[in-house]
Amino acid sequence: MPASPSTARAINDRLALRLLQQQGPLTAGQLKQLTGLSRPTVADLVERLTAAGLITVVGEAGEQRRGPNARLYGIVADRAHLAALDVRTGGVFVLVSDLVGRVLAEASVPIGGDTGTGPAVEQAVATVERTAKEAGADRLHTVGIGAPGLVDPATGDLRDSGGLPAWHRSLAAALQERLSGARVTVENETNLAALAEQREGAARDRDTFVLLWLGHGVGAAVVLDGTLRRGASGGTGEIGFLPVPGTTSLPSAGDCDGGFHSLAGAAAIGALAAECGLPVPAAMDGPGAAVVLRAAVAELAGQQSGSAAGPAGEPGTPRAGEEGAAGAAPLAAARPAGRFLHALADRIALGAASVVAVLDPGCVVLGGEAGQAGGAVLAGLVQDRLRRMSPLLTEVRASTLGGAAVLRGALLTARDRAQEELFARP
Structure with missing residues (x-):
């Protein structure tokens, strides 16, 4: 049964808006080419969407020629303003953007x-309100929050989790009350990071992958066939509770100490670095772990480069007792930075191997501040270990977004939800 004229118009409008969202400003001719619609149909939808206040002329395309240039149409960016929050144990990061995702203001507040x-x-809440004011937003349409812990899939509420501040669970309701008319949603931080890595980061070419978050704590996000999987209770990826060898106890329902968290969380990374003789910052949170890893990777690279040079500093000339460049890696691995990175890769591979054995994702992204800081060096070491531990071929990649992925994911989610509502009734 053919669609009614009103249904056909709605379908065409949503298609055009989606193209403008994904590709940016387009001319009517480009919309005709991309949609396959006739010129009169495109002209009608452009007029209809312009009258609805959803698109507007944002410029011109083409070289100057006889007659007018083609008009470029884009989404009306200030039709709605959005906020994204990255809620951490010690504070909140906030940004406010327009409807197309252009960041207008940012702020952060530490909370002891x-x-x-x-x-x-x-x-x-005051930080969100202040940031919105600085962005020139009279009101916020949608607020996306990324937070550690479990989000109940039935209610969308952050569940009580051991070790997390009580104010986390009260924040969404307070924002909903203070920001009149705003739509406030909460999502697990690692899930948001995975969405950001898939849209803008290391997993852009993957429909199926696992993000292994390495920051203050550890976690995992699972994307299968392009869909984020949350689980029956919202707990898919709570890998910090995974029992693993090498710990002195077992995790409990309210405490992940003794689980994978005890091997790969920021505090564990700091302790391992200290054992290997590396300097460790006083604050071993996600950024602190990143400092340790960046220094170790840089030191290892310098050792490998120096080991392959002769007395005169000529690359490729072996030193006494070495076999040229081939001996550089074993020598570097025996030094503090090498010992640390190899030992950390062993630990990370334990958690990753469990995920790979169950899901066979084909790709694991080492996310969070530590995953990004470890870069290709740490990713390569973990990949080598996985290939020895599992028959399932798995590529390991370093995050390109790091700790910023949570905020980006919260913004992308808020933007998608706002556009979905606004575009549904042009």
Whole structure:
């Protein structure tokens, strides 16, 4: 049964808006080519979407010639303003953007562990309001929040999780109350990071992959056939609770100590680095772990380069007792930075191997601040170990977004939801 004229118009409008969202400003001729619609149909939809306030002329295309240049149409960016939050144990990062995702203002606020729930929530909400004001947003249409812990798939609420501040669970409701009319949604931080890596980062060419988050804590996000999998209780990827060899105890329902977290969390990375004789910053959170890893990777690279040089510094000339460049890697691995990176790769591979054995994702992205800082060196070491531990061929990649992926994922999610609502009724 053919679609009614009104249904056909709605389908065409949504198709044009989706193309403008994905590719940016387009001319009517480009819309005709991309949609396969007739010239009169495209002209009608452009007029209809312009009258609805969803698109507008944003420039001209083509070289100057006789007659007018082709008009470029784009989504009306200030039709709605969005906010994205990355909620951490020690504070909140906030950004406000327009409907096409252009960042207009950013801010952050530290929140101490001894801050009460009420004052902590007030600090976070006030930061959002202040950032929106700086961005020139009279109101926020959609707010996307990324937070650690489990999000109940039935209610969308952040569940009570051991070790996380109580104010996390109160923040969404407070924002909903203070930001009149805004749509506030909460998602697990690792899930948002995976969405960002798939759209803008290391997994852009993958429909199926696992993001292994290496930051203050550890976690995993699972994307299968292009769909993020959350699980029956929202707990897919809570890999910090995974029992692994090498710990002194087992994790419990309320505490992941003794699980994979005890081997690959930021504190564990710092302890391992210290054991190997490397300097460790006082604050071993996600950024602290990244500092340690960047220094180790740089030192290892310098050792391998130097080991392959002769007395005169000529590349490729072996030193006494070495077999040229082939001996550089074993020598570097025996030094502090090499010992640290090889030992850390062994630990990470334990958690990754469990995921690979169950899901066979074909690709694991080492995300978070530590995953990005380890770069291709750490990713390569983990990949080598996985290939020895599992018959399932798995590529390991380093994150290109690092800790910023949570905020990007929150923004992308907020933008998609706002556009879906606005585009549904042009």
